[in-house]
Amino acid sequence: MHWVALPSPHAEEALPPGVPAAAAGWWALRFTPRVALLDEAVLLEVAGTERLWGGREHLLALLREHHASAGPGTGRDGAPDTLPGGGRPLAEAPTALQALALLRLQQAGRAVPRRVPHGLPLATLTALRPHAASLERMGCRTWAAVRALPRDGAARRFGAEPLRALDQAWGDVPHPVPWLELPERFEMRAELPALATSAEQLLWTAGRLLGALRGWLQARHQGVLALELEWRHDLRRIDGVDLPASGQLAVRTAEATQDLVHLRRLLSERLARQPLAAPVNHLTLRATDTACLPQASESLLPPSGMPGEAGGAGEGRGAAGESWHQWVERLSARWGPGQVRVPVLEADHRPERMQRWEAAAGQGAKALAPARPRAGRGGAPAAPPPAEAAGTAADAAFWPGWLVHPPRPLALQGDRPCLQGPLRLLAGPHRFDGGWWEACAERREYFVADNPEVGTVWIYRQWQGEGTTGRFHWFWHGVYA
Numbered sequence: 001m002h003w004v005a006l007p008s009p010h011a012e013e014a015l016p017p018g019v020p021a022a023a024a025g026w027w028a029l030r031f032t033p034r035v036a037l038l039d040e041a042v043l044l045e046v047a048g049t050e051r052l053w054g055g056r057e058h059l060l061a062l063l064r065e066h067h068a069s070a071g072p073g074t075g076r077d078g079a080p081d082t083l084p085g086g087g088r089p090l091a092e093a094p095t096a097l098q099a100l101a102l103l104r105l106q107q108a109g110r111a112v113p114r115r116v117p118h119g120l121p122l123a124t125l126t127a128l129r130p131h132a133a134s135l136e137r138m139g140c141r142t143w144a145a146v147r148a149l150p151r152d153g154a155a156r157r158f159g160a161e162p163l164r165a166l167d168q169a170w171g172d173v174p175h176p177v178p179w180l181e182l183p184e185r186f187e188m189r190a191e192l193p194a195l196a197t198s199a200e201q202l203l204w205t206a207g208r209l210l211g212a213l214r215g216w217l218q219a220r221h222q223g224v225l226a227l228e229l230e231w232r233h234d235l236r237r238i239d240g241v242d243l244p245a246s247g248q249l250a251v252r253t254a255e256a257t258q259d260l261v262h263l264r265r266l267l268s269e270r271l272a273r274q275p276l277a278a279p280v281n282h283l284t285l286r287a288t289d290t291a292c293l294p295q296a297s298e299s300l301l302p303p304s305g306m307p308g309e310a311g312g313a314g315e316g317r318g319a320a321g322e323s324w325h326q327w328v329e330r331l332s333a334r335w336g337p338g339q340v341r342v343p344v345l346e347a348d349h350r351p352e353r354m355q356r357w358e359a360a361a362g363q364g365a366k367a368l369a370p371a372r373p374r375a376g377r378g379g380a381p382a383a384p385p386p387a388e389a390a391g392t393a394a395d396a397a398f399w400p401g402w403l404v405h406p407p408r409p410l411a412l413q414g415d416r417p418c419l420q421g422p423l424r425l426l427a428g429p430h431r432f433d434g435g436w437w438e439a440c441a442e443r444r445e446y447f448v449a450d451n452p453e454v455g456t457v458w459i460y461r462q463w464q465g466e467g468t469t470g471r472f473h474w475f476w477h478g479v480y481a
Contacts, residue, residue, distance in 0.1 A: 002047040004060065005091045005099035006067050007107065008040055023188070025180050026215030027066060031059065036096070036177040039126055041103055042067075043096050043177065056339065058096065064088045093117075096177060097169035101125060117169055118144035127165035131158045186216045186287040195234055199271035202280060206271075207264050209285040214260050217290070223256025225291035229267060233278040243277050256291040293296035328360045350432060351403055351477065400458045400478030407475035410459065417459055417474035423449040426456070446477070456480040 008024045017216040025042045028035045030055065034045035046059060053059040067088065091102035098117050101124035104114055113119025120143045122132045128146065134157075140146045146154070147166050155163055168175035188209050196202045206229060217224060230248040236244060236386050332340045344358050396412040410417040417423050427449030458478025464471065 001045055001094060002045055002050070002056070003064060003093055003096045003099040004044045005041045005093075005096075005103040006044075006063065007089055007103070008037060008042050020188075022180050023212040023215065026182065026212065026219050027064075029180060029182060029215075029219035030065065030066075030221070033179075035180045037180065038096060038100055038177060041100050043099060045096075046295070060090060060092070095169055095171045096127060097165065098176055101169070109456075113142075115144075118142065122146070125162075125165060125169060127162045131162060134158075174481055182216060182219055186213055186290075187284065188212055189282060189284045192280060195281055196231075197275075197276060197279050197308060199268070199274065201275075202271055202283065203264070203268055205283050206267055206285065207481055208285065210260055210263050210267070213285060213287060214258055216287075217258045220289045220290075223258050223293045224263070224287050224290050225253055226287070227251045227263065227267075228270075228286040228288050230284040230286070231276075231280040233276075233286075234281040235278040238278060242276050247274070247277060249274055252289075256293055258293070316476040332360060351399065352405060352407075400480045402479040404476055404478060407460070407477040410474040410476055412474065417449070417461075419451070419457060419459075419476055420453040421451045423451050423457070423459065425449050429461075432460075 006028075021037060025035050025037050028044050032044050032046050032049040034048070036043045044063070046056070050056045050059045052177075053062060065093075067090075089098045089103060089106045091106060093099040093102055093116070095117075098120075101120045102112060104124045105120075122128045122135055122141060122143070125143060128135065128143075135141075135146060138149075140149065143166060146162070147170075151163060161264045164173070167173045190205055190209055192201075192205050196205075213224065213227075225377055228248060228250050230246055231245055235243060236245070249270050251263075251270055253262075253266070257263070305396070314321045328340060340360045341357045343355045345355050346353055348354055410419055410423075412418065413422050426448045429445035430447075432444045432446065442462060444462050446458060446460040448456065449459050450456040456481070457476055459474055459476050461472040462476050464473050
């Protein structure tokens with residue numbers, strides 16, 4: 001397991017009264033389903049999802065970025081919490097309690113001990129804090145010193161909880177944490193810090209509720225289409241006139257969105273035209289209509305006009321961006337020539353030799369051009385491309401979209417080939433004669449086969465042996481997607 005700890009957004013500035021504390025961690029659920037609030041921190045277990053975000057380092061950078069504007073606990077200007085040196089606090093460790101302890105050291109501006117968790121101070125573990133003074137008088141100032149005490153005597157004096165917490169911090173016993181769960185519908189009610197008599201006063205608390213809504217939407221990968229803001233009046237009668245108990249307004253968007261700035265602007269414009277019948281003491285925000293956001297794949301090409309990129313605005317060429325071959329050359333130089341490859345067509349009728357992969361750097365336009373037939377053995381002219389070249393054979397419609405490389409031998413049940421059960425032959429044989437111009441000429445007979453367990457597959461049989469002493473061997477060579 002690998003744990004990441006960040007300060008809970010509501011640690012420095014309290015959430016509006018009535019807003020559940022769990023809302024402070026909703027933003028993190030978009031990165032992993034294993035998120036918990038522990039004391040003043042948001043804890044994420046990322047071992048199972050870090051590869052989906054491009055690796056651990058990229059995921060940590062994303063967490064720092066998104067924590068800056070996370071949920072209802074950010075300040076009015078959306079500024080992130082920072083350390084004295086300007087960095088954003090984030091700690092990682094193999095257990096949740098170790099990550100929380102390292103985060104506390106960062107926030108206190110203290111150095112990390114050479115040995116973790118042995119050298120961590122007492123105050124970094126919540127269960128040890130009530131006993132810190134007594135333990136220090138006994139000469140215990142670190143986790144390891146407490147753990148070295150006679151266990152029975154320490155348990156009688158301080159109770160079992162501190163020792164169990166130390167075991168959990170070391171990872172010796174399980175540490176159950178309450179995982180955050182999202183509600184199916186977003187409806188959040190908050191008490192205003194003071195009676196609001198104008199739209200501007202309502203908007204501050206409404207903005208914090210919108211922050212919680214964005215965290216909920218991000219975790220569900222949805223956007224909002226319709227919102228409803230409802231407020232409750234503090235008075236029921238003014239000058240002998242009965243007042244409604246509440247007021248409300250509805251806001252719709254043209255398309256599903258998570259844009260907090262846009263939603264706040266829409267609410268501001270609608271509230272500015274909405275007179276308040278009486279002072280307001282409570283607000284409720286509901287998402288009445290949501291939709292899944294389309295998950296478009298990000299382009300591998302850099303944005304047009306990116307400063308510092310080839311052909312970008314930083315080189316005085318406007319917003320043209322870099323060309324395809326420049327991008328290929330740059331990535332090949334960065335990752336190594338063998339890491340960026342392109343398919344090159346071959347004039348060969350054998351399925352596994354219809355194309356080969358070569359380094360993209362230096363290929364240029366040749367990368368998409370069919371290769372010439374290679375010379376035969378001993379310098380003899382190569383065999384001419386057969387009529388059944390790739391894509392032109394009469395039986396090409398039977399060829400699968402995916403090949404199994406290398407072909408896998410199949411077991412036999414009597415004379416029937418088996419792949420998780422006997423296969424039923426649907427079509428064939430389609431004969432492929434091997435490269436007679438090579439040393440290892442061979443003949444294959446292909447069949448389309450299926451069974452309920454594996455679906456439809458492409459198999460072939462090949463005679464192996466001499467004369468009548470040989471027999472057919474079967475191989476699995478293709479999959480129909």
